[in-house]
Amino acid sequence: VIPPRPTELAHRLLRDCIDEGVLAIDATAGNGHDTAFLAAAVGPRGRVLAFDIQAAAIDSARARVAALGLADRVEFHHACHTGMASHAAPASVAVVMFNLGYLPGDDHDRTTTTPATLQALAAAASLLRPGGVLSVLCYPGHPEGAIEAAAVAQDLEGLVASGWRVSRYETLGTRRPAPFWLLAAKPVQSSA
Numbered sequence: 001v002i003p004p005r006p007t008e009l010a011h012r013l014l015r016d017c018i019d020e021g022v023l024a025i026d027a028t029a030g031n032g033h034d035t036a037f038l039a040a041a042v043g044p045r046g047r048v049l050a051f052d053i054q055a056a057a058i059d060s061a062r063a064r065v066a067a068l069g070l071a072d073r074v075e076f077h078h079a080c081h082t083g084m085a086s087h088a089a090p091a092s093v094a095v096v097m098f099n100l101g102y103l104p105g106d107d108h109d110r111t112t113t114t115p116a117t118l119q120a121l122a123a124a125a126s127l128l129r130p131g132g133v134l135s136v137l138c139y140p141g142h143p144e145g146a147i148e149a150a151a152v153a154q155d156l157e158g159l160v161a162s163g164w165r166v167s168r169y170e171t172l173g174t175r176r177p178a179p180f181w182l183l184a185a186k187p188v189q190s191s192a
Ligand SMILES: C[S@@+](CC[C@H](N)C(=O)[O-])C[C@H]1O[C@@H](n2cnc3c(N)ncnc32)[C@H](O)[C@@H]1O
Pocket: 027, 028, 029, 030, 031, 032, 033, 034, 035, 051, 052, 053, 054, 057, 079, 080, 081, 082, 099, 100, 101, 102, 103, 104, 110, 111, 112, 113, 116
């Protein structure tokens, strides 16, 4: 489909910039679509760390990855993504994906929250290796999501001053604010 939805665009673009054998993080595993995507992209020598605060999401993501025969590449953590820095070394990760909000059809109380998301983004930025990429899908179509999406966009834009390249992709002319995708690349020469 042209133009693609942000979720589809994220997979299409990221697929080409993830090398085999790297370490990747899915900060919001949910039903495991992104975890499975990352597990396929990193190849048999790569590794994926996947986080979610809902046991049901971890179970769902684990089942999806197992059905694809990729289980041995993924380490699941039933935990808040703010703790991701306890599971990887600084500057060791090639890509971190966030898909904010709540699971489709799920309890909206288990949505991502602005303070935890901003804290987890800071952790992700320090875990990324130079040249690594941060991918964040934002959903401003509901009031809380709009606040979170604006805060995240402002936060990532702030990285530009430290040499990061930050892009935003979204569909125009929708009835409600459309989901948008933020892609941030850490500078190749950086300690940020
Ligand atoms: C939009 S869904 C993710 C969809 C998923 N990437 C997929 O491919 O199916 C957002 C997920 O974030 C999880 N979540 C919310 N707050 C979290 C937190 N603080 N740490 C980790 N996961 C969280 C929710 O439980 C939910 O499963």
